[in-house]
Amino acid sequence: MGNQLAVVKESFLPFMSITWVTENSMVAAGRDCNPMVFSYGEGKITVGAKLDQPQKKQSGNIGAMNRFKNLDKKGTDSNTATDIKTQHQNTNQVSVHTGTKNDASKVATSGLDGNLILWDLKSQEFSIQALRIA
Template sequence: MIDRAAVCVKWSPLEDRFAVGSGSKLLAVCWFDEESDWWIGKKIKKPIRSTVTCIDWHPNNVLLACGSSSDFHARIFSAFTSSGPSESVWGKHTPLGAVLFDYSDGEGGWVLSVSFSADGNKLAWTKHNSTIFVADASISATPIVTRLRTDFLPFVSCIWIGPSTFVAGGYDCCPMLFRYNEQSISFVHQLDTKSESRYGGKVTAMKKFQDIDRMATADNTSSRLPTIHQNCINEIRILKGDRSMASELSSVGRDGNLVLWNFPTLSEQIADLKIV
């Protein structure tokens, strides 16, 4: 079905299908066919013109969002087969492969991550030019796209953790909380509070070996970042709760670390914070 690398794969919410994004410039939607007693797949190719770098399923188990590399587009396709709702705020779901949303700001930058909100009415995505986007289909017949150009390094992963909040992480090695409200995106705060003293104390032989292995140096003082992750965050997942209200996250990075982020309910967490 594909003759290039499979770059990303994700099960649908009901776990009866999965989607694969590849270097073949296509999406493959796969499911088990009981009549043939075999897994089958359907290609979604047009209008994708480059490697599919990221995918995410809509909560209704029918729509599929994806981001591409060198064509710089975020898109929503229908993955409708024989079951599921026939339409939503994004439009009609039939036939399979129908394009319900297609957006590019024209400024370049690979799309690195896409994420549907819990209600499925909003889609957030991040690009390699350090911008964050939210498309809101609940406001009007045509989805409204809001953009925030940040001063941070690019975000590799993003995920909604509340009705109007999402977390993104990437090359700054720190998960960051953002809020979407009334067609505006605002940075709230970092989940990892930087602390110089966190890494103080005796340096063991094992720690020196880890520094050599991960950062090609044994100098623990000059190379260590003031964050828990010491390299780019590859992915952020919800550990407790769901996208409507998450209470614990996990993140994995290129430093080989898996980090758990435990915080109170979102309302308690941001009650006394000011948006900057």
């Protein structure tokens, strides 16, 4: 069987790393700060879902403890519109943590932000409606 080129044009930023997690699914991580799942079938690649679903922020006044955490983490106490709503501030590597490339149950992502995050694909599949890992 020969190689086949597939192009996916969407609004997300370029990827730095892609790894297979099942025979038909892969996880990609890159400049978008949010790992994404893609599926391959019938000769085409389809976008699944983003693994990092943004948490809704509390409205109202920011508490003293949260203000200190923001000051410590970002060097500011304000929540501006430029805040990144994902756990990574950048992501440049994704790899299988638990399982194999034919049947991974967990993947790890890391980035220049110093974060290493483990993603449980099976629990993510239940919590994210659009995510199907086949």
